[in-house]
Amino acid sequence: MKKISKNVLLVSSVGLAGSAFAVTNTHPVFAASNASKKTTVANDQAKVKSAQKSVDQTQSKLTQVQNDLNTANKDLAQKETELANAKSTAEAANSKVAAPNKSNDEAQSALKQAQAATDSANSDYQNAVKDSTDKQKDLTDSQNKVTNLEKQLTDGEKNNNDIKQKVTEKNNKISDNQKTLSGLQQEKSESDAKLASAQSDLAEMKQKADSASQALQAAKKDLSSATSTNESLTLPQSYIDYVTGKSTDWDTAKKDLQDVVNNHTYPFTDGDENDTVYNDPAALSESDQKRLDFYVKSLIDSVKSQVGSTSKLTITDGSLEFAKRYTQEYQNSNYVFRKYNAIKSASSIMGLDEYAVTGYDIAANRQVTSRSISIINGYIYNSYEFGTTKMSEIAKAAFDLVTQELANPTDYNNIINNNGYFSVAVTTQDDKFYVCLLTIKPANVPSHFNTNEVVKPSQDELATAVQKSQADSDQANKDIESAQSTFDQAQAQNQKLGQEISDLQKKISDGQSSVASLQKQLTDTAKLQSQIKETKDSLPAKQAALQAANEKVQTTQSKLNDCKTALAAAQKEAANTQSNLDKVKADASGAQQKLQTAQKAYDEAKKKQEKMTASVASLTKKLAYEKKQLAHAKAVLALAQSKKATTKKKSTKKSTKKATTKKTTKKATKKKVAKKVKKAKKVVVASSKFTSLKGSKKAFVGKWKKAKSVSGYQVRYSTASSMKKAKTKSTKATKLKVSGLKSKKKYYVQLRSYRKLSGKTYYSAWTKAKTVKNR
Numbered sequence: 001m002k003k004i005s006k007n008v009l010l011v012s013s014v015g016l017a018g019s020a021f022a023v024t025n026t027h028p029v030f031a032a033s034n035a036s037k038k039t040t041v042a043n044d045q046a047k048v049k050s051a052q053k054s055v056d057q058t059q060s061k062l063t064q065v066q067n068d069l070n071t072a073n074k075d076l077a078q079k080e081t082e083l084a085n086a087k088s089t090a091e092a093a094n095s096k097v098a099a100p101n102k103s104n105d106e107a108q109s110a111l112k113q114a115q116a117a118t119d120s121a122n123s124d125y126q127n128a129v130k131d132s133t134d135k136q137k138d139l140t141d142s143q144n145k146v147t148n149l150e151k152q153l154t155d156g157e158k159n160n161n162d163i164k165q166k167v168t169e170k171n172n173k174i175s176d177n178q179k180t181l182s183g184l185q186q187e188k189s190e191s192d193a194k195l196a197s198a199q200s201d202l203a204e205m206k207q208k209a210d211s212a213s214q215a216l217q218a219a220k221k222d223l224s225s226a227t228s229t230n231e232s233l234t235l236p237q238s239y240i241d242y243v244t245g246k247s248t249d250w251d252t253a254k255k256d257l258q259d260v261v262n263n264h265t266y267p268f269t270d271g272d273e274n275d276t277v278y279n280d281p282a283a284l285s286e287s288d289q290k291r292l293d294f295y296v297k298s299l300i301d302s303v304k305s306q307v308g309s310t311s312k313l314t315i316t317d318g319s320l321e322f323a324k325r326y327t328q329e330y331q332n333s334n335y336v337f338r339k340y341n342a343i344k345s346a347s348s349i350m351g352l353d354e355y356a357v358t359g360y361d362i363a364a365n366r367q368v369t370s371r372s373i374s375i376i377n378g379y380i381y382n383s384y385e386f387g388t389t390k391m392s393e394i395a396k397a398a399f400d401l402v403t404q405e406l407a408n409p410t411d412y413n414n415i416i417n418n419n420g421y422f423s424v425a426v427t428t429q430d431d432k433f434y435v436c437l438l439t440i441k442p443a444n445v446p447s448h449f450n451t452n453e454v455v456k457p458s459q460d461e462l463a464t465a466v467q468k469s470q471a472d473s474d475q476a477n478k479d480i481e482s483a484q485s486t487f488d489q490a491q492a493q494n495q496k497l498g499q500e501i502s503d504l505q506k507k508i509s510d511g512q513s514s515v516a517s518l519q520k521q522l523t524d525t526a527k528l529q530s531q532i533k534e535t536k537d538s539l540p541a542k543q544a545a546l547q548a549a550n551e552k553v554q555t556t557q558s559k560l561n562d563c564k565t566a567l568a569a570a571q572k573e574a575a576n577t578q579s580n581l582d583k584v585k586a587d588a589s590g591a592q593q594k595l596q597t598a599q600k601a602y603d604e605a606k607k608k609q610e611k612m613t614a615s616v617a618s619l620t621k622k623l624a625y626e627k628k629q630l631a632h633a634k635a636v637l638a639l640a641q642s643k644k645a646t647t648k649k650k651s652t653k654k655s656t657k658k659a660t661t662k663k664t665t666k667k668a669t670k671k672k673v674a675k676k677v678k679k680a681k682k683v684v685v686a687s688s689k690f691t692s693l694k695g696s697k698k699a700f701v702g703k704w705k706k707a708k709s710v711s712g713y714q715v716r717y718s719t720a721s722s723m724k725k726a727k728t729k730s731t732k733a734t735k736l737k738v739s740g741l742k743s744k745k746k747y748y749v750q751l752r753s754y755r756k757l758s759g760k761t762y763y764s765a766w767t768k769a770k771t772v773k774n775r
Helices: 028-035 041-095 098-226 237-243 250-262 286-307 317-332 338-350 391-406 459-520 525-645 656-676
Strands: 357-365 368-376 379-386 420-429 432-440 690-696 699-704 712-718 727-731 735-738 746-757 760-763 770-773
Touching: 041 525, 098 459, 098 525, 237 250, 237 286, 250 391, 286 317, 286 391, 286 420, 317 338, 317 420, 317 432, 338 357, 338 420, 338 432, 357 391, 391 432, 690 746, 690 770, 699 712, 699 746, 712 735, 727 735
Parallel strands: none
Antiparallel strands: 357 432, 368 379, 420 432, 690 699, 699 735, 712 727, 712 746, 746 760, 746 770
């Protein structure tokens, strides 16, 4: 006899679909053998009794429901017969509607034709009446027109004589005014010539006065500049000692120089009448350009004299021309390095070696009133609106440039040892203006370069120039007064003649308008006579047309009466056919309602029969399941009874015959139980599925239905649909919150059940992945 292992486990899987038993690789008979240590035969007998009771109860319910199903089938058959009879009756009633319906359609068609004929006849009659009325009115209007035209002709002939006399009088007055106008226009022509001559003389005098005034202002500026006492810079002794080599203390020299610079006053005072204001600092007048050159040269010369420098700066006509060229080239340049490009271009124009020219510049802020930014082809452009720049601001920038060079221990020789032809240029770029000191080495200039020195005039010469300019300005103003008087007289005379001409022209125009108005009032008697004849000639034809229209009214009225008679007969016939049709339709409607009632009763019986059929199927399935449960309980009881019979203590001695009998009985029992559970298969764990899956902030919450006979559940989740690198969490509840996730991510989530038996864990299959997105 084959020995049976005691590690066999019997597993109940009540409620799992498709299986009455659920077992692992071990046999249920031997699982029951191990369980018998904790249960008694009495308990197993109670379970068998309970299972048998469930089978009996379900069998009783099934028998009752089958009886109800038989009753429902009979009722359904009866309702089906009643429905067929109702359909037959409805079809018969509907077939009776066709003939009356056709008769009614024919009567309605005849009625429409009669109505159309009546409407047409009525329209013809109305048109005929209207035509007769119109022709009667036309004849009456023509007769009245003849009477009115004849009266207008009589009145017009009398009125025309009065109008012609008035026209003659006005034409005589117009002729006299035209002769007077011709004489005034001749005088006006001569006055215009005199006025133009006086105006030309006045403009010439004003131009001379403006030139004299400008010359006076320039002379005053030059004199003011010549008398200035602060165009020099007094260096501190510590700075002089450092530059001349007597000291090496640069920090003290620089500090003392800065104190001198801070206390310096400028010859161009803000608010002074000589402090010229410019919209464009690069457009200095020739006078201010020279003032700036002399000012900067004086500053540099004063510095050189204090440190004993022998180098010399000379302002020449050529150096001034170079500064103009430099400014023009700078303003027209789009290069990044504008200063160097401007020096190169100006040198090329004037035939100079560009390396013979040195330039040191400084930037100062302009007054910006507005700024806008635009992007063209990917480049950013700034556009500015500027305020004004004063001459005092430009002079201060030049002073700052000189002192900036002096305050640098490696650059002060650019000022002290600067030698050559000298000039100052002012340029602008974006929101800055620049002051540049330009020096041309004398040894490198070509022969055509103008080296004529520009010398600052003496104070006496400038004072004499101011007196002469003042005298010229006074004389110019006197000449303006004389020319203005002559012009005013000529203008007054010219305006007087112009007004007289205008007044006379208005009188002539008014007279001509009056004549035209009177001529329009003349009556066209010939036209009236023609209209009278034409209207009288049309009267016979209009009388004949009226007679024909009246005859047509009588004809159309007779036809209309005949049509009305035919319409009344058609209406009566249509009413009769409609009454008959309504009756058969009412019969058909009643039959249709009965058919609907029968159909509803049949549908209800059909629904009840289907419900009973479903109940029978459900109870049949339940009965089969409970019978399997009963068989399982009986198998467990048999094993328990067998266990009890073979568990006597081995120490008790039995007879060989009795021992043999027990051994035989145990073997037979095991075979019997093994046969009953031969059909047992693997352990099946009940599965569940999500009822809800919602995302929250960096988390999600899952809920599911409770599965039968399970120990717990597992949830796994991943950001990949393949569940690669998935994480798993376990719980015994039917709800789980997973936290600590990445925000705003989509997760794939699966669920499965597990059951623990005899130290081993068994799992259901994973559910199909559901997706959830957290916040």
